[in-house]
Amino acid sequence: MKRILILGAGTAGTMMANHLIKKIDKKEWEITIIDKHEKHYYQPGFLFIPFDIYSEKDVVKPKINFLPKEVEYIQTSIDLIDPDAKRVVLADSTSISYDILIVATGCDIAPDETEGLSDGWRKDIFDFYTFEGSVALRDKLRTWQGGKLVVHITEMPIKCPVAPLEFIFLADWFFKEKKNIRDQVELTFVTPLNSAFTKQKCADVLSHLFPEKNIEIVPNFNVSHVEADQRKLVSLDGKEVNYDLLVTIPTNMGDELIERSGLGDELNFIPTNKHTLQSKAHEDIFVIGDASDIPASKAGSVAHFSGEILTENIISFMNNKPLTAHFDGHANCYIESGYNKALLIDFNYDQEPVKGTFPLPGIGPFSLLKETKINHLGKMAFKHIYWYMLLKGIPIPTVPPHMKTSGKNLS
Numbered sequence: 001m002k003r004i005l006i007l008g009a010g011t012a013g014t015m016m017a018n019h020l021i022k023k024i025d026k027k028e029w030e031i032t033i034i035d036k037h038e039k040h041y042y043q044p045g046f047l048f049i050p051f052d053i054y055s056e057k058d059v060v061k062p063k064i065n066f067l068p069k070e071v072e073y074i075q076t077s078i079d080l081i082d083p084d085a086k087r088v089v090l091a092d093s094t095s096i097s098y099d100i101l102i103v104a105t106g107c108d109i110a111p112d113e114t115e116g117l118s119d120g121w122r123k124d125i126f127d128f129y130t131f132e133g134s135v136a137l138r139d140k141l142r143t144w145q146g147g148k149l150v151v152h153i154t155e156m157p158i159k160c161p162v163a164p165l166e167f168i169f170l171a172d173w174f175f176k177e178k179k180n181i182r183d184q185v186e187l188t189f190v191t192p193l194n195s196a197f198t199k200q201k202c203a204d205v206l207s208h209l210f211p212e213k214n215i216e217i218v219p220n221f222n223v224s225h226v227e228a229d230q231r232k233l234v235s236l237d238g239k240e241v242n243y244d245l246l247v248t249i250p251t252n253m254g255d256e257l258i259e260r261s262g263l264g265d266e267l268n269f270i271p272t273n274k275h276t277l278q279s280k281a282h283e284d285i286f287v288i289g290d291a292s293d294i295p296a297s298k299a300g301s302v303a304h305f306s307g308e309i310l311t312e313n314i315i316s317f318m319n320n321k322p323l324t325a326h327f328d329g330h331a332n333c334y335i336e337s338g339y340n341k342a343l344l345i346d347f348n349y350d351q352e353p354v355k356g357t358f359p360l361p362g363i364g365p366f367s368l369l370k371e372t373k374i375n376h377l378g379k380m381a382f383k384h385i386y387w388y389m390l391l392k393g394i395p396i397p398t399v400p401p402h403m404k405t406s407g408k409n410l411s
């Protein structure tokens, strides 16, 4: 038997296992998937935990529930990829060989990359990019009496680049509506970008929300270090921002396994062909999700759209055919803006977010680049779509992997 080996049973790896099991010739091929954790986390739900909107039951389920029965699941830490020997070494030093390798090991926060950040960690400095971080921040916010709350992005790229914006918009709503202390809270958004978001057209639309919600934005802030005892962020060019409570998005990095295997760039992301999703260095290695260096958003929606493309390419590769399926960088993200409203953006490598309707031209029901209550309902429904459709590799009707141009104002 030949083996497809999938590293990582998170969003992308689980989707790939479900897609491929339906397509392979099971007399010739078998699929094995490896992950170090027993639990699957719905990471978009981490945004809602600090505000007591979601709890653990919304975001945590056993990984095994979402993997096909015919797929072999090994729960252990992966130590090394040896591309020359076509094998992967596990934590107990045993190894497992592959004919095709799919790397889906994602990325994680690396607070130690910024001097001083760890000094105030989980005292006055919190994250919401991990389950533990979002729960610790929820506990902090339950008793916090107000002061200066700073939301801070260390450097790009980060997973879900809109999540920090959503956090600060929800914070405005939370302190006003739920805690009734908004007049005692100063909100500041500190970013290394020159505006609120990576995509300029979207940043322009979002920019009016900052003064409307009385949120200060500090752009072009490249952090040098944190003085935790003084509660101060210091930039490379000597600017300072004080805080009482810092909600930071630390540097995001691929797993150390990628560095140990000599497969990554300086942030441990794997150089990957942005259209075929094949590793640039090894033709029998494919990369999907946050682990790759493709210039698309690090988002579950990208893993979902590119998963359909990668499945086609893996089948072609098995049959010694050229990789003709091309990923266009399609991303689709709701931006929760508080008060039961959200915006929606849909874009790809070449096309910035524009106005229009989604997914049906002229009908919607969702509006692009516009704050609506229906978009908010879409964001909340996404949790169910994620657990019961996306992870299982079930396509969403009317939403193909490539970005549709119909219904969009592209002028």
Ligand SMILES: Cc1cc2nc3c(=O)[nH]c(=O)nc-3n(C[C@H](O)[C@H](O)[C@H](O)COP(=O)(O)OP(=O)(O)OC[C@H]3O[C@@H](n4cnc5c(N)ncnc54)[C@H](O)[C@@H]3O)c2cc1C
Pocket (backbone or CB within 6 Å): 007, 008, 009, 010, 011, 012, 013, 034, 035, 036, 037, 042, 043, 044, 045, 046, 047, 076, 077, 078, 079, 104, 105, 106, 107, 128, 129, 130, 159, 160, 163, 255, 257, 288, 289, 290, 291, 298, 299, 300, 301, 302, 303, 332, 333, 334
């Ligand atoms: C706060 C937040 C909000 C978000 N909001 C959205 C959103 O609204 N919309 C959206 O589309 N996306 C959102 N995302 C992003 C989305 O969750 C990720 O892009 C997606 O989960 C990436 O999938 P992945 O499979 O690449 O990585 P992951 O799902 O993180 O899976 C990686 C897996 O690899 C395993 N692994 C790593 N290294 C090893 C090793 N050495 N040995 C064994 N196992 C290993 C890990 O245990 C993990 O299970 C959000 C993310 C965060 C943090």
